[in-house]
Every structure is written in C-alpha cells, then in structure tokens.
Amino acid sequence: MQEERKEFRQKINAGLSYIDQKIDDLMTSAQGAGSGVAADFSEALDDLRARRAGAADKLRTLKDASDDSWRELKVGVQSAWDELEEAADDLGLGLKKAVAALRTKGDQNEDGQ
Numbered sequence: 750m751q752e753e754r755k756e757f758r759q760k761i762n763a764g765l766s767y768i769d770q771k772i773d774d775l776m777t778s779a780q781g782a783g784s785g786v787a788a789d790f791s792e793a794l795d796d797l798r799a800r801r802a803g804a805a806d807k808l809r810t811l812k813d814a815s816d817d818s819w820r821e822l823k824v825g826v827q828s829a830w831d832e833l834e835e836a837a838d839d840l841g842l843g844l845k846k847a848v849a850a851l852r853t854k855g856d857q858n859e860d861g862q
Contacts, residue, residue, distance in 0.1 A: 750816055757823060761808050761830055768801050771837050775844055782848045789847065793840050800836055804829040 772794060779790040807826045814822050 750819075754811070754819060757826075758808065758811060761804070761826060764830055764834065765801060765805055765808070768797075768833060768837055771841065772797055772801070775837075775841060778844055778848065782844075782851060786844070786847050786851065790840070790844060793843070797833075797836055797840055800829075800833045804833050 775790070775797075776787075776794055779787045779794070804826070807822070807829050811819060811822050811826055
C-alpha cells in the first residue's frame with residue numbers, strides 16, 4: 750500500500766510540474782502573440798493556475814490520509830488531475846487557434862495593401 754501511495758504521489762507531482770511548464774509556455778506564447786491575445790488569455794491562465802493549486806492541495810491531503818480514506822481521496826485527486834490536464838490542453842488549443850487567426854488576419858491585411 751505504501752508503495753502504491755508513493756508511486757501515485759510521484760505521478761501527480763510530475764504531472765503538476767508538467768502543468769507548471771505548460772502554463773509558462775502558454776503565457777509566453779500569449780504574450781508573444783500580442784497584448785490583445787495576452788489579455789484575452791490572462792483570465793484563463795489564472796483559472797488554470799487556481800485549478801493547479803487545487804489539485805496540489807488535494808494531493809497534500811493524501812499524504813496524511815489513513816489507509817481507509819486514501820483510496821477515496823485518490824479518486825478525488827485523480828479527477829482533479831484529469832480536469833486540470835484537460836483544461837490545460839483546451840487552453841493550449843484555444844491559444845493556437847487565436848494565434849493562427851491573427852496570422853491569417855495579418856496575411857490578409859498584407860495582401861490587401
């Protein structure tokens with residue numbers, strides 16, 4: 750049981766590190782696309798950071814959980830992680846679409862001049 754707990758915590762901690770990097774990458778991409786895109790995605794990035802903090806909080810509850818409550822809490826942590834990962838992926842896709850739309854608009858403006 751202890752090994753399973755350790756492996757699960759390590760998996761989620763690695764995932765949280767991945768999300769931290771993804772947030773940094775998304776922020777850099779949004780800022781690089783221009784102030785309008787950065788402003789549009791600022792709230793979504795803040796929401797993603799809050800979700801990440803919530804998942805980390807849930808993970809901390811597992812550390813001291815009894816064996817009886819651990820399995821139940823694990824389900825909640827896994828669910829929080831799944832939602833966080835999906836939100837990060839959705840935000841990344843939305844940002845890619847916004848940047849592509851800006852590029853297309855910029856190309857149209859150049860062609861029209």
